[in-house]
Amino acid sequence: MAENEKKHDPEKEKRKIQAVSRMKEIMTDYYIEAKGAREKGRKVAWITSGGPVEPLIAMDVIPVYPENHGAMIGASKMGAQLCEQAEEMGYSRDLCSYARADIGDAVAKTGPIGGLPEPDMLVCCNNICGTVLKWYETAARFFNVPLFILDTPFIHREFTDSARKYVLAQIYEYISFLETHCGRKMDYERMEEVGRLSVEATQLWQSVLDTCAHKPAPMTAFDAFFHLALIVTLRGTQVTVDYYRQLLDELNDRIDRGIAMVPNEKYRLLWDNLPVWYRTRWLSDKFAGHDAALVADTYTSAWSGMLPEMNGQSFLEAMSETYTKVYINISIDRMFDIVAGMIQKYDVDGMVMHSNRSCKPYSLGQYDLRQMIMDRLGVPTLIIEADMVDERNFSESQIDTRIDAFMETLKS
Amino acid sequence: MNPLDRFKSVWNDPNDYARKRKQQTGRKILGYFCSYAPEELIHAAGLWPFRLLGTKGEIRMADTHLQSYCCSLVRGGLEAALNGSLDFLDGAVFPHTCDSIQRLSDIWRLNAGFAHHFDAVLPVRLDTPSARQYMIDVLNEFRQELADAFGTEISDDAVWQAIGDYNRIREKLSTLYELRSRAPGLFDPSTVHRIMTAAMVMERREFSEQITAFLEGVEPDAAGRSDTGRKRVVLSGGICTHPDIYELLARAGADVVWDDLCTGARYFEGRIAEDGTDPLAALADRYMERTVCPAKHQDITVRGRALVDMVRHQQAGGVIFLLLKFCDPHAFDYPYLKKFLDEAGIPSLLLEIEEQPPPEGQLMTRFETFVDMLA
Numbered sequence: 001m002a003e004n005e006k007k008h009d010p011e012k013e014k015r016k017i018q019a020v021s022r023m024k025e026i027m028t029d030y031y032i033e034a035k036g037a038r039e040k041g042r043k044v045a046w047i048t049s050g051g052p053v054e055p056l057i058a059m060d061v062i063p064v065y066p067e068n069h070g071a072m073i074g075a076s077k078m079g080a081q082l083c084e085q086a087e088e089m090g091y092s093r094d095l096c097s098y099a100r101a102d103i104g105d106a107v108a109k110t111g112p113i114g115g116l117p118e119p120d121m122l123v124c125c126n127n128i129c130g131t132v133l134k135w136y137e138t139a140a141r142f143f144n145v146p147l148f149i150l151d152t153p154f155i156h157r158e159f160t161d162s163a164r165k166y167v168l169a170q171i172y173e174y175i176s177f178l179e180t181h182c183g184r185k186m187d188y189e190r191m192e193e194v195g196r197l198s199v200e201a202t203q204l205w206q207s208v209l210d211t212c213a214h215k216p217a218p219m220t221a222f223d224a225f226f227h228l229a230l231i232v233t234l235r236g237t238q239v240t241v242d243y244y245r246q247l248l249d250e251l252n253d254r255i256d257r258g259i260a261m262v263p264n265e266k267y268r269l270l271w272d273n274l275p276v277w278y279r280t281r282w283l284s285d286k287f288a289g290h291d292a293a294l295v296a297d298t299y300t301s302a303w304s305g306m307l308p309e310m311n312g313q314s315f316l317e318a319m320s321e322t323y324t325k326v327y328i329n330i331s332i333d334r335m336f337d338i339v340a341g342m343i344q345k346y347d348v349d350g351m352v353m354h355s356n357r358s359c360k361p362y363s364l365g366q367y368d369l370r371q372m373i374m375d376r377l378g379v380p381t382l383i384i385e386a387d388m389v390d391e392r393n394f395s396e397s398q399i400d401t402r403i404d405a406f407m408e409t410l411k412s
Numbered sequence: 413m414n415p416l417d418r419f420k421s422v423w424n425d426p427n428d429y430a431r432k433r434k435q436q437t438g439r440k441i442l443g444y445f446c447s448y449a450p451e452e453l454i455h456a457a458g459l460w461p462f463r464l465l466g467t468k469g470e471i472r473m474a475d476t477h478l479q480s481y482c483c484s485l486v487r488g489g490l491e492a493a494l495n496g497s498l499d500f501l502d503g504a505v506f507p508h509t510c511d512s513i514q515r516l517s518d519i520w521r522l523n524a525g526f527a528h529h530f531d532a533v534l535p536v537r538l539d540t541p542s543a544r545q546y547m548i549d550v551l552n553e554f555r556q557e558l559a560d561a562f563g564t565e566i567s568d569d570a571v572w573q574a575i576g577d578y579n580r581i582r583e584k585l586s587t588l589y590e591l592r593s594r595a596p597g598l599f600d601p602s603t604v605h606r607i608m609t610a611a612m613v614m615e616r617r618e619f620s621e622q623i624t625a626f627l628e629g630v631e632p633d634a635a636g637r638s639d640t641g642r643k644r645v646v647l648s649g650g651i652c653t654h655p656d657i658y659e660l661l662a663r664a665g666a667d668v669v670w671d672d673l674c675t676g677a678r679y680f681e682g683r684i685a686e687d688g689t690d691p692l693a694a695l696a697d698r699y700m701e702r703t704v705c706p707a708k709h710q711d712i713t714v715r716g717r718a719l720v721d722m723v724r725h726q727q728a729g730g731v732i733f734l735l736l737k738f739c740d741p742h743a744f745d746y747p748y749l750k751k752f753l754d755e756a757g758i759p760s761l762l763l764e765i766e767e768q769p770p771p772e773g774q775l776m777t778r779f780e781t782f783v784d785m786l787a
């Protein structure tokens with residue numbers, strides 16, 4: 001979220017979240033560290049956003065997230081340009097724009113940080129999509145580095161015992177993979193400690209999101225999109241725990257002092273799917289202009305949904321279930337249950353679904369989900385067609401009109 | 413009706429065939445979309461596996477459930493399920509493959525209203541012992557679910573029997589491909605494609621009889637008439653179901669001599685060992701060993717190498733890629749496959765197919781230009 005301060009507006013100033021600057025600091029340090037890893041003799045692993053990062057942290061490997069990079073590219077409005085680069089290489093325009101932008105940037109190195117630090121190894125967990133499998137295979141050929149796939153079977157109905165066994169077996173295969181490529185044994189005590197920090201950070205992230213159950217909400221989903229970066233990238237570190245504690249304190253303080261993110265919050269909305277990274281500001285202003293706050297979303301809460309049920313298991317054991325059950329690795333009916341829970345928890349008046357042509361596992365099925373939400377819960381739902389990074393697939397006038405029309409129905 | 417006419421009529425209207433044949437035989441029919449659907453188990457349960465191929469008609473009802481950025485097989489398949497043209501189905505099974513099929517399964521289950529629905533969530537990796545074990549487990553679960561749903565038992569013996577049946581069918585199809593490769597002029601250009609379609613939709617016992625009869629009737633080509641003088645190409649892709657472009661290509665001067673399509677050579681590739689102790693492990697091993705589908709993970713260059721080998725082995729001059737628009741797994745592999753071909757000096761042509769193939773005139777021009785380039 002670019003903070004282009006133009007004029008000093010005390011009202012706006014008051015509503016700004018102070019922790020933002022700390023977050024930027026942490027992320028900058030993190031990228032500097034990752035970029036300098038080679039010289040320091042540290043290994044870099046690329047990992048998918050839903051992948052188990054904890055073993056990497058425990059092995060002192062620096063995790064790098066091409067998807068987070070994709071989001072940065074989107075927010076810097078460099079998406080179309082880098083996507084075109086990949087299209088020239090033969091990648092279809094219909095593929096996920098995170099993958100395209102990142103593949104384009106791996107070659108062009110013209111993105112916001114001049115190319116991601118190159119990987120020593122790749123870790124891909126397909127709990128989010130089949131795209132990452134193909135994307136990481138591409139990267140493995142391009143960089144000629146080892147690739148580990150953690151295969152988390154999709155849950156149409158239940159997480160079966162055979163799936164549990166399979167995923168757990170792979171968690172140990174993952175650890176041997178790391179041991180081989182780091183030339184070092186896993187320290188299991190350290191692993192459990194990292195696991196503990198990860199759980200703590202995840203709980204804190206949930207509490208952060210929960211502050212929006214308060215009326216008016218001290219932040220919105222647009223803020224959550226920004227603050228999400230740490231739970232994705234550095235889950236399992238003390239820095240992350242400290243940061244979310246700071247953020248949580250600030251948000252609670254805002255609640256105490258009655259500071260709302262949307263000044264006259266009247267309508268509370270739930271957002272579905274990834275952000276439209278190159279238009280977060282525009283969308284945020286658009287909804288705020290209607291006194292509407294996006295008080296929750298299915299995207300950032302996917303990480304708080306990764307809270308393991310420990311039941312006396314070790315973190316590694318609990319992980320197999322946690323990582324398999326993430327929000328987009330489950331059937332539409334299971335998604336509905338989660339959305340219904342959120343609608344109730346955050347007392348939502350309407351839902352906005354981003355039909356994101358990049359992301360088929362998230363978007364296909366939205367039409368049915370929408371119907372279920374309207375029929376069973378009577379909650380009005382709007383669908384906007386766009387893309388998270390490729391701004392060529394965003395029609396401002398159309399979306400503007402649709403939002404206005406939707407807000408009119410909510411108001412009437 | 414002679415076997416060839418039978419195949420043609422099935423190809424022309426598989427649904428009509430299924431409806432009538434079901435009436436005669438009373439056999440229950442289970443639909444499937446993908447070559448990872450364990451047909452042998454369906455067959456062993458006394459059911460008839462029927463490959464779903466999308467729809468030739470317009471897509472209307474599926475639009476309420478699926479966005480436009482979804483491949484036409486998935487959209488067309490759902491359309492057919494919703495508009496009643498698959499009324500003969502008793503259910504369908506969805507083996508996990510791509511993101512689109514995964515969601516189609518949910519949408520289908522929630523809306524199509526067939527009596528039975530199965531998900532066989534097979535592993536995506538096909539390169540480790542744990543994945544193999546998981547695959548065997550899933551096959552076992554599917555066997556149990558099938559048996560429960562249809563009130564039968566599926567004994568190991570029945571599965572072995574089905575494996576035998578399928579091996580025989582696959583051998584015949586393999587012979588058919590070999591024949592065409594050796595002498596493309598033995599058949600009309602689209603004959604093999606039609607037979608392949610028939611192989612995936614016909615009641616398997618009948619198909620088995622018909623293909624046997626058909627092959628027995630093929631005259632060895634003494635006079636050498638089967639040399640068409642056309643160039644040889646290989647199809648790659650692409651398309652879980654694929655259009656009939658064979659006539660057009662022949663007119664442009666090329667014969668298709670082999671392919672790596674799921675509705676083609678991949679359908680019969682790989683025999684199932686019949687001398688093991690666990691029939692489900694035998695089924696799993698065929699899947700683990702067969703050249704991988706891009707929605708699955710194995711050796712990351714195996715498809716490229718296999719394609720180059722195929723072209724060489726078949727003495728083909730080039731490759732035509734058939735990619736279905738919005739098909740992610742195949743679109744992701746295309747650049748690297750093309751690179752492998754380029755490096756081997758093999759020309760290729762990319763054909764992206766939307767809901768319908770491109771207009772004939774346009775296609776013809778592209779084919780002619782391509783064929784001219786071929787050795």
Ligand code: SF4
Pocket residue numbers: 067096097098099128129130131132274358359360361362
């Ligand atoms: S946006 Fe969707 S398709 Fe792309 S990497 Fe993320 S989950 Fe996968």
Ligand code: SF4
Pocket residue numbers: 445446447448509510650651652674705706707
């Ligand atoms: S290409 Fe893959 S997904 Fe399509 S039918 Fe073949 S195996 Fe199934």
Ligand code: SF4
Pocket residue numbers: 483484485486509510511512513650651652653707736738739740741742
């Ligand atoms: S054509 Fe591609 S997208 Fe469509 S079902 Fe097959 S693998 Fe999936």
